[in-house]
Each structure stands twice: as structure tokens, then as C-alpha cells.
Amino acid sequence: FPGKPMPAWFREILDEGTAAEDMIDAAWTEKSGVPTIGSQDELELEVGESDGKTVIIRAHIDGRTDGNRLREYKKFRDSTWPNFLRQGVEVNVNYPWQVSVMMLAGDFDECEFVGGHLQHDDWGVPSIVEVECKLLTAPPFNLRAIRKRVMGIEKLINEGTMPSEVAGPEKLMYPCPFVDMHD
Numbered sequence: 001f002p003g004k005p006m007p008a009w010f011r012e013i014l015d016e017g018t019a020a021e022d023m024i025d026a027a028w029t030e031k032s033g034v035p036t037i038g039s040q041d042e043l044e045l046e047v048g049e050s051d052g053k054t055v056i057i058r059a060h061i062d063g064r065t066d067g068n069r070l071r072e073y074k075k076f077r078d079s080t081w082p083n084f085l086r087q088g089v090e091v092n093v094n095y096p097w098q099v100s101v102m103m104l105a106g107d108f109d110e111c112e113f114v115g116g117h118l119q120h121d122d123w124g125v126p127s128i129v130e131v132e133c134k135l136l137t138a139p140p141f142n143l144r145a146i147r148k149r150v151m152g153i154e155k156l157i158n159e160g161t162m163p164s165e166v167a168g169p170e171k172l173m174y175p176c177p178f179v180d181m182h183d
Helices: 008-032 081-091 095-105 143-158
Strands: 042-050 053-060 069-076 110-120 126-136
Touching: 008 069, 008 110, 008 126, 042 095, 042 143, 053 095, 053 143, 069 081, 069 095, 081 095, 081 110, 081 126, 095 110, 095 143
Parallel strands: 069 110
Antiparallel strands: 042 053, 110 126
8 A cells, every 4th residue: 555655844854854964974073083984875784584585674874984983963953952962862762773773784883873953043044053972882772682673573564464553663753654544
């Protein structure tokens, strides 16, 4: 079944985050003195086999250092900036999973989870006014936890459950493209 497109307001928030990545990168590179390389490199994490098919999670990283550090950039508006400063990667239920997959797929020792504080000037022009790094020295979730979660979802799908009906924390975060099919 084709899903409905994302609501315009939500697409705007996601696009704003994508557009802010370069600004966050520039601000963090200046603050840290270490340039980012490998922007948008694709990584793959093979998590096992389900119904005779290999299950792979693909991710595109925001970048890395020339050492063995992943860099992940997230923009935060005034309303969420204090939460990011307090909670780091835990500020969003999906971020620990995302970072874990990327760290494991790229065999990174550490992750610079960098938040950029986004504000708009009087004319509506966005800019990053400050950046803060929360250094992760290990993935929040190990490969076993990722495998368990993904293979559990794959099992439900193989048994006939529609992917949109699979319960998970992300259902609370993102508009469901199949909302008109819910009772």
C-alpha cells in the first residue's frame, strides 16, 4: 500500500536539519580544530538472515575524523537545545540506535555527537549560534541488541504484520504514512 507523504510541517523540520549539517560541521571544525572527512559515506551493518534473505542496515554518516571517530550532527531549536545539553544522544529515542549502527558498521572507537543550536534572525535566516559535543566512547547499543530488535521486526513482517503496524519507539516520534488504516 502506498503511504501518504509526510506532512509539510514535518518535512520542513527534516529539511532544516539537513541544511544545518554544513553549518554545524563548519562551526565544529572551527571549534575543535579537526576537519571532517567522509561526509555522507555509506556504511552497511549486516545483522543476520531472515526468511532466507540477508538483512543489512545502511547509513550515511555526517562525517568522521582522520582518526577513528564518527561525527554525527543534529540541529536543535531553542525549545530542544537545553534538553540536548542535559541528555546528549538520549534526547531523541532514535538517536542511540542510529549512532550505534553507524559506530558498529564503521568500526569506530568513538562518536562525536555534535549538537548545533539553530536560531533564525529577524528575516528568518537560520544560523548555528553555538555547538556542543557529547563524546561517546562506545555504542549505546551493542550488536546483539540491534540484531534482536531488527530480527524481531523482520519476524513480524515475515508473519504478515504490515511494517507500519510494527510497534516501536519511532511510532511516537514520526507521522505514520498509513495513519488512515489505523482503527
